[in-house]
Amino acid sequence: MPEKFAIIVGSGFADLVDDAPAQTVDTPYGQPSAPLYESPIGRHRVLTLMRHGDNQGIPAHLINYRANIAALKAKNTSSIIALNTVGVVSQIRDGGQIGIPDQLIDYTWGREHTFMTGGDMYERHIEFTDPFSSPLRTRLLSAAAAANVDCYDGGVYAATQGPRLETAAEVDRLERDGADYVGMTAMPEAVLAAELKIKYACIALVVNRAAGRGDQPIHDDVETNSAAAKALAMRVIDRVFSEETD
Numbered sequence: 001m002p003e004k005f006a007i008i009v010g011s012g013f014a015d016l017v018d019d020a021p022a023q024t025v026d027t028p029y030g031q032p033s034a035p036l037y038e039s040p041i042g043r044h045r046v047l048t049l050m051r052h053g054d055n056q057g058i059p060a061h062l063i064n065y066r067a068n069i070a071a072l073k074a075k076n077t078s079s080i081i082a083l084n085t086v087g088v089v090s091q092i093r094d095g096g097q098i099g100i101p102d103q104l105i106d107y108t109w110g111r112e113h114t115f116m117t118g119g120d121m122y123e124r125h126i127e128f129t130d131p132f133s134s135p136l137r138t139r140l141l142s143a144a145a146a147a148n149v150d151c152y153d154g155g156v157y158a159a160t161q162g163p164r165l166e167t168a169a170e171v172d173r174l175e176r177d178g179a180d181y182v183g184m185t186a187m188p189e190a191v192l193a194a195e196l197k198i199k200y201a202c203i204a205l206v207v208n209r210a211a212g213r214g215d216q217p218i219h220d221d222v223e224t225n226s227a228a229a230k231a232l233a234m235r236v237i238d239r240v241f242s243e244e245t246d
């Protein structure tokens with residue numbers, strides 16, 4: 001089976017799906033955040049899902065993550081590249097840069113976070129030691145290198161509940177816990193993909209320094225850095241899809 005790619009994008013990526021036909025998908029969990037848009041990127045036909053909805057109206061804690069992942073599965077997606085905006089907690093990156101995290105810590109709560117409803121114990125307790133797909137990460141990192149994009153290899157993504165941003169003390173705690181990035185959307189996305197055996201990797205777009213770390217209000221930081229981080233991520237995406245896969 002040829003690999004079927006999807007990208008899940010956050011705010012600021014509406015231009016990706018400009019003229020693509022919309023595919024409405026219903027799932028046992030309800031409707032995904034938005035229709036799926038299938039469009040040619042490089043040598044691939046890629047599904048794009050707007051995580052926060054077509055109008056960006058769905059905050060992170062209200063996203064129907066199960067419907068999103070189930071809809072992509074229904075369209076035979078085998079690999080998901082997730083673009084997630086983050087604040088940076090540690091020193092590994094700065095605003096406007098990108099990285100490919102290799103670990104995560106989940107601080108979210110109250111979200112529908114599993115497809116499991118019982119049954120076999122080994123199915124229930126899926127291994128999640130490496131939450132991001134190693135082959136897909138490698139592929140993204142190679143694409144970044146080939147496209148001459150500075151992209152950090154690794155780092156720990158802390159998934160917080162939102163929708164508010166963190167306090168400075170919370171960010172200090174995240175750093176003590178070993179986090180490098182903080183964002184609100186990679187969980188339960190990553191684990192739901194793992195449950196359905198879809199490869200999942202995250203491009204972390206650093207749009208701000210986390211609370212208490214920057215020298216300007218966070219929203220100003222986001223304003224300053226978003227376009228640069230997005231441009232780097234798009235260079236990686238374009239490069240990945242310019243390559244044939246088996």
Ligand code: HPA
Nearest residue numbers: 085086087182183184210
């Ligand atoms: N915290 C949580 N989520 C985020 C941030 C942040 O600082 N920046 C972008 N998404």
